[in-house]
Amino acid sequence: MSKNIGVAELKRRFSEVVSEVSRDGDQVVIERSGKPLAALVSLKDFEIVAQDGKKRENMGLLAAIGAWEDFEDMDSLIKDIYRRRKKAKERSVRGIS
Numbered sequence: 001m002s003k004n005i006g007v008a009e010l011k012r013r014f015s016e017v018v019s020e021v022s023r024d025g026d027q028v029v030i031e032r033s034g035k036p037l038a039a040l041v042s043l044k045d046f047e048i049v050a051q052d053g054k055k056r057e058n059m060g061l062l063a064a065i066g067a068w069e070d071f072e073d074m075d076s077l078i079k080d081i082y083r084r085r086k087k088a089k090e091r092s093v094r095g096i097s
Contacts (some may be wrong), residue, residue: 002027
């Protein structure tokens with residue numbers, strides 16, 4: 001379960017909130033003036049995020065290529081980019097005909 005808590009309230013209830021996070025797996029977004037600043041998560045959740053980050057680090061350019069899978073019509077997106085670059089008058093780009 002995810003919930004938001006202000007910095008002042010977190011200071012007052014720190015021990016209780018830490019217990020909830022570690023025991024129940026809650027995720028807490030810490031806010032100041034209604035703006036999110038940080039998050040408090042269980043060690044298990046943190047390790048998952050850290051491990052995922054390491055996997056992506058090791059993939060290098062392959063991570064970017066894998067991100068393309070999220071785009072359903074990459075070919076038409078690329079064609080549109082080239083079409084717009086051809087029309088652009090600000091500067092010419094070699095290799096686009």
